Amino acid sequence: MTIAATGLSAMRAGRTILYPTDVEIRPGERVGLVGASGSGKSTLGHALVDKLRAQGAHVAHVPQSPDEALDPLRSMAFHWREAERARTLAPDPARQQTLFNALHIEDGDLRKRPWGWSRGMQQRFVIAMALIGTPDLLVMDEPTSALDPVVAAGTIDLLDAHLADRDTALLLITHDLGLAARRVHRLMVMDDGKIVEDSPIKRLLMAPMTPAAKALCAHRNWLELPC
Amino acid sequence: MIQIFVSLVLRAVVVLTGTALATFALLWHAPGDPALAIAMARHNAIVPTEVIDLVRAEAGLDAGFFVAFQAWIAPLLMGDFGQSSVTGRDVWPEMVTAISYTVPLALAALFIGLAISVPLALLATRSPGSWVDRGAVALASIGVAIPAFWLGLLLILLFAVQLDWLPAMGARTSAHMILPALTLGLGVAASLTRILRSSILEARDQAFLPALRRRGVIHRDIERDHVAPHAAIPFVTVLGLELAFLLEGLVVVEVIFARPGLASFLVSAIEARDFPKVQVAVLVTAVVFVVVNLLIDLAFRTLDPRIGEHDA
Amino acid sequence: MLDVDQVSVRYSSTVTLRDVSLSLAPSRTLAVVGESGAGKSTLINAILGLVPCPTGHVTWDAKPVRKCRPALVMQEPRSAFNPRMSLRRSVKEPLRGRQLDEDRLARLCSGLEIAPDLLDRRPAEVSIGQAQRVGILRALIAAPPLVLFDEPLSALDAVTQKHTARLIAQMQREEGFAALIVTHDLGYAAAFAEEIAVLRAGRIEELTPARAFVDAPQTAYGRTLRDAAFALGAFERVA
Numbered sequence: 033m034t035i036a037a038t039g040l041s042a043m044r045a046g047r048t049i050l051y052p053t054d055v056e057i058r059p060g061e062r063v064g065l066v067g068a069s070g071s072g073k074s075t076l077g078h079a080l081v082d083k084l085r086a087q088g089a090h091v092a093h094v095p096q097s098p099d100e101a102l103d104p105l106r107s108m109a110f111h112w113r114e115a116e117r118a119r120t121l122a123p124d125p126a127r128q129q130t131l132f133n134a135l136h137i138e139d140g141d142l143r144k145r146p147w148g149w150s151r152g153m154q155q156r157f158v159i160a161m162a163l164i165g166t167p168d169l170l171v172m173d174e175p176t177s178a179l180d181p182v183v184a185a186g187t188i189d190l191l192d193a194h195l196a197d198r199d200t201a202l203l204l205i206t207h208d209l210g211l212a213a214r215r216v217h218r219l220m221v222m223d224d225g226k227i228v229e230d231s232p233i234k235r236l237l238m239a240p241m242t243p244a245a246k247a248l249c250a251h252r253n254w255l256e257l258p259c
Numbered sequence: 260m261i262q263i264f265v266s267l268v269l270r271a272v273v274v275l276t277g278t279a280l281a282t283f284a285l286l287w288h289a290p291g292d293p294a295l296a297i298a299m300a301r302h303n304a305i306v307p308t309e310v311i312d313l314v315r316a317e318a319g320l321d322a323g324f325f326v327a328f329q330a331w332i333a334p335l336l337m338g339d340f341g342q343s344s345v346t347g348r349d350v351w352p353e354m355v356t357a358i359s360y361t362v363p364l365a366l367a368a369l370f371i372g373l374a375i376s377v378p379l380a381l382l383a384t385r386s387p388g389s390w391v392d393r394g395a396v397a398l399a400s401i402g403v404a405i406p407a408f409w410l411g412l413l414l415i416l417l418f419a420v421q422l423d424w425l426p427a428m429g430a431r432t433s434a435h436m437i438l439p440a441l442t443l444g445l446g447v448a449a450s451l452t453r454i455l456r457s458s459i460l461e462a463r464d465q466a467f468l469p470a471l472r473r474r475g476v477i478h479r480d481i482e483r484d485h486v487a488p489h490a491a492i493p494f495v496t497v498l499g500l501e502l503a504f505l506l507e508g509l510v511v512v513e514v515i516f517a518r519p520g521l522a523s524f525l526v527s528a529i530e531a532r533d534f535p536k537v538q539v540a541v542l543v544t545a546v547v548f549v550v551v552n553l554l555i556d557l558a559f560r561t562l563d564p565r566i567g568e569h570d571a
Numbered sequence: 572m573l574d575v576d577q578v579s580v581r582y583s584s585t586v587t588l589r590d591v592s593l594s595l596a597p598s599r600t601l602a603v604v605g606e607s608g609a610g611k612s613t614l615i616n617a618i619l620g621l622v623p624c625p626t627g628h629v630t631w632d633a634k635p636v637r638k639c640r641p642a643l644v645m646q647e648p649r650s651a652f653n654p655r656m657s658l659r660r661s662v663k664e665p666l667r668g669r670q671l672d673e674d675r676l677a678r679l680c681s682g683l684e685i686a687p688d689l690l691d692r693r694p695a696e697v698s699i700g701q702a703q704r705v706g707i708l709r710a711l712i713a714a715p716p717l718v719l720f721d722e723p724l725s726a727l728d729a730v731t732q733k734h735t736a737r738l739i740a741q742m743q744r745e746e747g748f749a750a751l752i753v754t755h756d757l758g759y760a761a762a763f764a765e766e767i768a769v770l771r772a773g774r775i776e777e778l779t780p781a782r783a784f785v786d787a788p789q790t791a792y793g794r795t796l797r798d799a800a801f802a803l804g805a806f807e808r809v810a
Binding site for chain 1 (some may be wrong): 607698699727728729730731732733734750755756757758759761762785795796798799800802803804805806807808809
């Protein structure tokens with residue numbers, strides 16, 4: 033079943049930060065949402081998740097930093113149980129073990145509070161929590177920018193491997209086209225509160241149409257190296 | 260944990276030693292001759308110099324500061340609180356009587372404060388900015404601004420003089436406690452309401468709450484499991500500070516309502532320059548403070564384990 | 572030139588820098604890369620003399636480094652400014668009361684693509700990218716021979732990062748300062764520095780010319796860093 037939301041929009045302080053936008057994502061599809069800072073991509077991500085939840089779809093959202101996802105006063109076990117309850121699922125040690133193995137956090141002490149874990153482990157825990165019950169769509173907002181590159185690359189690879197044989201679609205929100213380019217099938221480019229371009233990744237990289245997409249393509253890597 | 264507890268207790272001992280020295284030094288260096296004051300109080304007349312010298316020797320006042328301090332602190336440590344230098348009677352039984360009047364009053368005031376502030380703050384924060392909220396804030400601001408001596412007199416005028424419902428003076432029956440407890444309790448309620456309201460609003464503004472909502476956690480669970488614990492931390496801090504406010508208010512209230520108690524014990528002892536009495540009263544107050552602070556410190560560490568991470 | 576000679580720093584019981592030695596000549600760029608907690612910020616603080624270095628020396632032309640008045644560009648552009656002051660006042664601060672050379676200011680502004688009226692605003696009224704360019708302007712205004720950059724691009728988006736990096740390089744060609752860039756972004760380091768120092772647990776693991784590092788890091792940890800940068804799209808192989 034295709035995931036679709038129409039008429040997403042948002043205002044802040046009397047200014048439109050997201051013009052009416054429709055989003056459609058196929059099962060298992062990997063979509064990138066790329067734009068400069070302030071272009072409204074996080075706002076679109078939030079609006080999409082809230083709308084889809086209201087429509088009864090199972091969507092999960094992973095914020096940029098674990099600080100925006102975990103209560104420092106509550107243990108990891110509490111967060112996990114709470115997330116299961118929110119999906120009206122009974123505790124299932126097997127499910128927990130599978131997800132923890134997939135994201136390499138099986139050694140984490142669940143009795144500890146978030147600050148007892150490293151940030152990389154916290155972020156992986158948040159992703160594992162988002163995957164409880166296999167959501168239809170996983171929205172990741174700048175999943176790597178709060179992490180060190182080595183940890184970030186490892187986390188994305190683990191997530192890639194976990195999603196490979198599942199129907200969960202992925203919406204990757206980032207300012208960095210270089211990061212998105214090798215992970216997604218389709219790319220939506222955002223500029224000033226609107227989606228200005230939406231095309232398969234190969235075509236977009238070969239022939240960007242709009243100024244925003246051209247800038248992103250031109251600056252997607254630091255270096256181009258000969259093979 | 261044990262390490263933390265020991266370090267807290269050690270800190271308490273240091274504070275108490277300092278308090279003992281400071282009170283003794285203050286009275287020692289206060290203007291006027293304590294021996295003269297004692298002698299006057301004892302004989303109710305102008306006394307000859309020999310009598311004053313006798314009193315001075317008797318109370319150990321002629322031997323110098325540290326000797327007098329040692330002579331005073333040694334029996335205290337053994338649990339002997341000494342005799343009044345005016346009446347010659349044991350201080351401790353009088354002190355116990357005073358405490359037995361003061362503690363119920365303080366507890367009643369605290370109870371009134373909590374019973375008003377908690378529901379009021381919860382009601383106000385249900386819809387911030389609404390007229391209920393504004394009303395609660397206005398009420399609390401007025402409450403904080405009214406001094407206890409004035410509020411006490413107003414309550415006496417209304418309930419004791421005009422309506423003649425409640426007794427105003429003394430402490431014979433439990434009805435005698437209502438007006439003083441109300442005087443103190445309303446002040447406590449006002450400041451607790453303000454702090455609890457802002458703690459709740461601040462706790463609701465935390466960065467991780469939207470993520471919980473998007474995860475599907477229902478409002479009631481968020482309030483109970485995530486907002487309440489965070490709001491409790493500043494609330495407990497202020498609750499501790501309220502104790503200082505209460506002790507201060509007690510002096511005023513016990514005088515206005517002519518109640519016996521710790522405050523009137525202290526005031527009359529100071530007026531009579533009754534060294535042993537003053538020092539014991541101040542020490543007992545200091546102990547109460549230290550113990551309450553200790554309890555709050557421990558409560559903090561339970562509420563938020565991040566606090567004190569780097570201690571010890 | 573900057574000479575960091577066997578510097579060690581310890582906070583209470585943890586050692587945060589061990590025997591770090593570096594040197595950096597005018598007009599040259601050295602990038603220090605490493606993960607959080609590797610000691611990158613401590614290195615900057617040690618060079619600026621903000622933490623005591625009980626062992627080792629930090630010198631500029633054989634004199635204590637603070638004599639050369641080094642400048643610092645910070646990570647969070649907006650919070651690096653006093654929010655109550657106009658940007659112009661903040662920019663003048665490194666001059667310490669000396670007369671502002673308006674020609675120099677105009678030249679630096681045009682080099683950093685700062686519109687003249689931008690300086691009359693306050694930090695909250697400009698974009699993060701603009702604020703960071705003004706941060707660079709403030710660092711350069713007193714013509715320091717040494718400029719330290721502490722994660723200068725990490726608050727910016729990908730396109731602005733590359734643009735700002737080019738402006739920094741261009742200013743360096745004109746002004747001739749020595750640039751020490753601390754960053755976790757190996758892509759930036761490889762593209763704009765001549766040498767890369769890999770810092771790990773307070774030690775310099777390797778010190779390699781930038782291009783050589785991308786092709787063949789000398790240590791296993793260096794390879795891990797390079798492969799992660801590839802995986803995150805910092806570099807691309809083209810035919």
